[in-house]
Amino acid sequence: MLLRHCLALALAVSLSATVAADEAKPAHTPSPKELLAKSQPQEWRTPDPQNLLVMQLPQGRVLIELAPDFAPLHVANIRTMAHEHYYDGLAIVRVHDNFVTQWGDPASDDNGDKSKLKSLGSAKDKLPPEYTRPYDAKLPFTALKDGDFYAPEVGFSEGFPVARDQANHQEWLTHCYGMVGVGRDIDPETGSGSELYAVIGQAPRALDRNIAVVGRVLQGVEYLSGLPRGTGPLGFYEQPDQRIAIGSVRLAADLPADQRPAIQVLRTDSATFAALVDAKRNRLDDFYRFPVHKVDLCSVSIPVRDAKTLH
Numbered sequence: 001m002l003l004r005h006c007l008a009l010a011l012a013v014s015l016s017a018t019v020a021a022d023e024a025k026p027a028h029t030p031s032p033k034e035l036l037a038k039s040q041p042q043e044w045r046t047p048d049p050q051n052l053l054v055m056q057l058p059q060g061r062v063l064i065e066l067a068p069d070f071a072p073l074h075v076a077n078i079r080t081m082a083h084e085h086y087y088d089g090l091a092i093v094r095v096h097d098n099f100v101t102q103w104g105d106p107a108s109d110d111n112g113d114k115s116k117l118k119s120l121g122s123a124k125d126k127l128p129p130e131y132t133r134p135y136d137a138k139l140p141f142t143a144l145k146d147g148d149f150y151a152p153e154v155g156f157s158e159g160f161p162v163a164r165d166q167a168n169h170q171e172w173l174t175h176c177y178g179m180v181g182v183g184r185d186i187d188p189e190t191g192s193g194s195e196l197y198a199v200i201g202q203a204p205r206a207l208d209r210n211i212a213v214v215g216r217v218l219q220g221v222e223y224l225s226g227l228p229r230g231t232g233p234l235g236f237y238e239q240p241d242q243r244i245a246i247g248s249v250r251l252a253a254d255l256p257a258d259q260r261p262a263i264q265v266l267r268t269d270s271a272t273f274a275a276l277v278d279a280k281r282n283r284l285d286d287f288y289r290f291p292v293h294k295v296d297l298c299s300v301s302i303p304v305r306d307a308k309t310l311h
Helices: 002-024 032-037 072-083 221-225 271-281
Strands: 052-057 060-066 091-095 100-104 153-157 160-165 170-173 179-182 196-199 213-219 248-251 263-266 304-306
Touching (some): 032 271, 060 221, 072 213, 072 248, 263 271
Antiparallel strands (some): 052 248, 091 100, 160 170, 179 196, 179 213
């Protein structure tokens, strides 16, 4: 009788704890779609057409927002090359699985004919390294409270993932998925922007502060990440017919107004963005039985939408 009573009591306590846990657990964690549906117009921004690259590939259009506040010399050089149509007719030469997709002049390959290198026109072939920039408290910054393995502080600035080290007076763009960097050789000044890459795999944060990061893919990253992987060392294509030709690269500002992409980016200093980060940090819906209550910098995506679909 005593044993039966003890078992009944234990079962009652267990059921009570389960009910209490279920009652304490929120009934629903808003999805990104639900949160974005409630966003306000002022929480979205339109990228400056002077900072928006439009790259045409056979697979589709890729939009890249440049970050002149973090790499002004490289961005200016890239703008010059886009103005002068330098990238037109070049190619995607490297697709390294879980790492990067890289494009540039095929003749710059170690096995290429250097006499066939395309002229950079008015652009410079060497630039001082812009791996970091001086810390500036005036730059907008939305801190991520969860910390970071690679930097004392991380967050978002002007729509880009950023790391900061106030003690050493530095801040820099980070190698999250979709970020665009400048290919270079061993010499730090060899990166001009004539060769660019986009991160298509797990964030290679060890590259931070070792290469100039100049922007982020806003749309069309699937056309870069979904390409056949290169079979040569470091993912380079071994045969010319494996390369993907670049139709054109233009600044949106150089296109007729009616041909410019009508996209908007969610402001990273907005209430909706904060809610999105919090929802990702605290997944408490039915699928996630054990929420982590943390989120890392490169796991946070920054929403982009087509303004034409709003009407």
